[in-house]
Amino acid sequence: MPEIEPVALADLTTLRVGGMPERMIEAQTRDELVAALRDVWASGEPWLVVGGGSNLLVGDDPFEGTVVLVRTSGIERLPSPREGHTRVRVEAGHDWDDLVEYATREGLSGIVAMSGIPGTVGAAPVQNIGAYGQEIVETLVEVELIDEATGEVSTVPAADLALGFRTSVLKNHYGSVAPRPAVVLSVTLELRDVGDEAFELSGAQLRQALGVAEGERVTLRWVRETVLATRARKGMVLDDTDPDTRSAGSFFQNAIVSASFARTLPDECPRWPISTTAAPLAAPDRVIPLDDYAGLYPVPVPSLPDVKVSAAWLIEHAGLRKGFHLPRSRAGLSTKHALALTNRGDASAGELAELARYIQSRVQSEFGLILQPEPVLVGVEL
Template sequence: MPEITPLPLKQLTTLRTGAAPERMIDAHTSEELVDALREVWADGDEWLVLGGGSNLLVGDDPFPGTVVRVLTQGIERMPSPRDGFVRLKAQAGHSWDAAVAAAVADGLAGIEAMSGIPGTIGAAPVQNIGAYGQEIVQSLVEVELIDAATGEVSTVPAAELGLGFRTSVLKHHYGSVPERPAVILSVTLELADVGQGAFEVAGDQLRTALGLEPGATVTLQWIRDHVLATRARKGMVLDDADPDTYSAGSFFQNAIVSAQFARTLPDACPRWPLPAAPAPTLVIPLGSFDGYIPPRETSVPDVKVSAAWLIEHSGLRKGFRFPRSRAGLSTKHALALTNRGDATAEEIAELARFIQGRVQSEFGLILQPEPVLVGVEL
């Protein structure tokens, strides 16, 4: 098993924080990854699986356990049972954006709006990543994973992963543990084979982001190029020359609130109604049916509101930072907390706590962090 001299996690995470752990293992194949995890779990060590490091805030003290780096690579093209579709099976350590680029080059649609998102394929379902109206839940077929509780490898359909807004049963939410502790080994996507020609773009959110009128036709490559340019303007494409990209992307989730609470926010606050939950199936045993069918309960869908707007309108503008602090808001995007130059994890956490307090004071809600926090508290 390829155990290596531990590297500082600040070298391996996009927020650039974290000391070297006690132990580090590099897994280049699925077999090495499975063996490493089974050994670590059998020993009872603390453990952390590291992919692209783009959704982590790691504390300043050395991680007291084993870090397993997922470095598996490869994409396999497979037939789909649906006409006009193709399946891609990708290893967990493969770069997400490299997979998007490969799909676009092959004329496969369904993930092109998620161009430029950092990290690995294996992390994508955990977070149910998304951008501009596309989410991985829309194209995910299944994942191959290893369960931490049993060490068993199995193939799990997407429907069993509890995929929701930036969440799944696999995600380590701040202050809680995953419903199903497991590590993804591979991911299978199903994408539409649209070819290299122009086609009509579906989805108002993506058309708006790209400045397209309804009915406009463009190619997959055109969409990818313009999404990358849009993300770059916001500092959301990794660039060693740009400290605005030394971040975990959006540090806070857009808030999901009730429609009633949303009405207490200023009208100018951007908001997007979520789809209504399907009504539960009503079953009335024939033996007790008296001819009366009770009316269905109706509920008003929840609303997603813009965390970036809430931050800026709580008085914290882009580029905000404390005096002498090396952490600050991005100068391009109010949702990104950035490392402006060898900042500690505590400096970033201090800024995050201040932002939470300001938004709560002004608007009455607490923003929740999107990255996984390891050895650091808000």
């Protein structure tokens, strides 16, 4: 068992907070990871899996259990049954942005808009990560999982993961347990072969973010470099010299609300309809007794799609500008991006949680909705 001397979780998370665990295991290979998880689960002790630590807010108290560090790596290129496509199977501990760089270098399109996102490949389907209108659900074929309940390893198609906006059956949302407690061992993606040549960039949100006109042709390398520069301006690319990057990225999810609720928000609030490819539900058959029939039958009213609204806009227009912090607190909003809570210097998890609660209360008071945290919270209450 590759057990190592424990280090504080503050040294392993991008928010730089978290107490000392009782025990720590560093799994360098898939077999080590499987064995470590089975051992921890058999003991019944508390456990926490850590990859890049970029989507975690961990409490200040000691963690009374075992932390398993996922340090597996490797990319395997596979044939695809679809012409013009290639599949890649990637170990869970592989750095996500390293994978994007590999895909860019190899001329494989489908994940380049997610350049610069910190963390590991194994966390990507759990969160259904995305940026600029591109999400991993668009390219994910399958994942290899080890289930906590049985310790069994299985290959699960993407369709069985209930991938949605920053969610899946694998994610522990705040206040709830994942529908399928399991750990990702590897991820298989299917990417389009575009090579080094310029191609038409699909996705209106990505084109708008990069200033690319519809029909304009660009290269993968140009897209990656432009996305990285755009994210860096927002403090969303890790940089030890920049306190704005000591964050968990976007701390609150963009809110998903009904179309009717969205109409109560100011017209200036950015919003995007949530598209669905699901077929509309057919109206159920209804039998009306002849004596009750009055010659009229109510026409079903079609429901409008839900709407995604900008959490950053809601925060700023609740009076909390970039750089805001509570008095005497070492936690604050990023000076570049109102959606990122940052550690301005030796902040505690308690200070970050206090700021998050304050933001939630201000937005609820102003707009009538409660923003939900995007990171996984361990030993922290909002």
